[in-house]
Amino acid sequence: DCTALSGAWGRGARRLKGDGMASNKKLLVLPGDGIGPEVMREVRRVIDWMDRRRAVTFDLEEDLVGGAAMDARGVPITEATLDKAKRADAVLFGAVGGPKWDTLGFDKRPEIAILSLRKELGLFANLRPATVLDPLVDASTLKPDVVRGLDLMIVRESTGGIYFGQPRGVETLPDGTKRGFNTEVYTTPEIERVARVGFELARKRGNKLCSVEKANVMESGLLWRQTVTAVGAAEFPDVQLSHMYADNCAMQLVRNPRQFDVIVTTNLFGDLLSDLASMLTGSLGMLASATLGGLDEGGKRHALYEPIHGSAPDIAGRGIANPLAQILSFAMLLRYSFGMEEDASLIERACTKVLSGGFRTADIMQPGMAKVSTQVMGEQLLRELDKLAA
Ligand code: NAD
Numbered sequence: 001d002c003t004a005l006s007g008a009w010g011r012g013a014r015r016l017k018g019d020g021m022a023s024n025k026k027l028l029v030l031p032g033d034g035i036g037p038e039v040m041r042e043v044r045r046v047i048d049w050m051d052r053r054r055a056v057t058f059d060l061e062e063d064l065v066g067g068a069a070m071d072a073r074g075v076p077i078t079e080a081t082l083d084k085a086k087r088a089d090a091v092l093f094g095a096v097g098g099p100k101w102d103t104l105g106f107d108k109r110p111e112i113a114i115l116s117l118r119k120e121l122g123l124f125a126n127l128r129p130a131t132v133l134d135p136l137v138d139a140s141t142l143k144p145d146v147v148r149g150l151d152l153m154i155v156r157e158s159t160g161g162i163y164f165g166q167p168r169g170v171e172t173l174p175d176g177t178k179r180g181f182n183t184e185v186y187t188t189p190e191i192e193r194v195a196r197v198g199f200e201l202a203r204k205r206g207n208k209l210c211s212v213e214k215a216n217v218m219e220s221g222l223l224w225r226q227t228v229t230a231v232g233a234a235e236f237p238d239v240q241l242s243h244m245y246a247d248n249c250a251m252q253l254v255r256n257p258r259q260f261d262v263i264v265t266t267n268l269f270g271d272l273l274s275d276l277a278s279m280l281t282g283s284l285g286m287l288a289s290a291t292l293g294g295l296d297e298g299g300k301r302h303a304l305y306e307p308i309h310g311s312a313p314d315i316a317g318r319g320i321a322n323p324l325a326q327i328l329s330f331a332m333l334l335r336y337s338f339g340m341e342e343d344a345s346l347i348e349r350a351c352t353k354v355l356s357g358g359f360r361t362a363d364i365m366q367p368g369m370a371k372v373s374t375q376v377m378g379e380q381l382l383r384e385l386d387k388l389a390a
Pocket of ligand 1: 035039094095111306311314361
């Protein structure tokens with residue numbers, strides 16, 4: 001289950017001699033369950049293509065997670081796999097779960113794999129792009145005029161807030177009724193670090209950041225607003241910062257989503273708003289995500305990339321899953337973990353070209369288009385990559 005796919009002897013080694021660059025890019029690939037391995041296979045072909053055609057070599061390791069790891073090793077993720085993830089420069093994750101493991105106790109659930117990775121790698125900023133590619137503009141439930149050209153990014157704080165805050169629980173009151181409670185908690189450092197991710201992303205994109213909370217009714221929201229404002233003034237005076245209440249943001253996302261560039265928000269509001277924003281694009285099989293951690297002493301930022309869809313047990317094993325969300329997650333990995341903007345945008349442009357060429361997997365099928373399998377979608381993508389790189 002542990003394969004070193006490309007060693008130090010490919011193009012990377014030649015480049016190493018040429019410019020003195022020392023290390024290859026270490027990537028841990030975790031396909032998981034259901035359609036995870038099927039869509040990851042197409043990413044592997046893109047990686048092979050890059051090895052051959054571009055001056056890049058990855059040190060690739062692959063491992064089991066989720067139900068696959070449960071079956072083989074009795075745990076959803078082993079300590080050894082978590083160690084590999086810590087040593088890697090980036091982790092590419094597929095999806096986990098399925099009916100076979102639904103009845104297991106909570107500590108054996110496949111989802112523990114992703115929760116453990118988030119915890120061990122300290123991943124606190126979840127990045128969810130919502131991009132509408134021109135050929136798929138009709139897939140949105142909103143009018144094409146509202147979503148055409150949409151390209152926004154939601155940064156959701158993902159380790160704090162009300163899902164983790166103490167105290168929490170359910171208590172029985174003297175009159176026999178019950179009281180359930182959770183606490184929204186944010187400290188200044190928690191807000192500062194996620195705000196910085198938002199500002200840095202904005203700088204690389206349209207230079208606009210909108211911070212979202214409910215400062216009108218929540219003290220933690222007021223602290224959020226004050227802290228983001230302070231970080232902006234001190235470190236990112238060049239980025240255009242605005243603030244919005246979460247309820248208004250939900251409305252604005254549906255009314256005029258193109259007003260946004262980067263949104264930064266809390267765990268709870270980000271959970272809701274990022275799902276809402278995803279659906280502006282109309283297709284689960286197209287949506288990528290990243291989760292980033294802090295910088296370690298060596299200046300390395302832990303990061304995990306995954307499609308937002310799950311393991312799709314209803315279509316697993318049939319070779320019909322859409323591989324583009326997984327491939328676009330890999331493009332995000334190139335951009336955010338390795339600064340390989342040119343290669344990332346090459347892959348993104350190739351995806352658009354394949355769709356403009358009329359190729360569709362079943363989930364995004366439209367009248368008059370050619371319905372293709374996972375594998376054919378991958379092959380068409382390689383063909384477009386060849387053309388674009390020629
Ligand atoms: P899902 O995303 O797996 O599937 C929802 C629907 O979308 C299904 O009809 C599926 O066929 C379709 N779909 C999803 N991805 C597709 C793709 N790439 N191409 C074509 N169609 C696609 O969500 P679900 O059905 O709620 O969950 C199934 C399993 O996945 C559950 O065990 C759940 O716990 C797990 N899950 C895992 C993750 C993760 O690993 N991060 C995320 C969500 C759900």
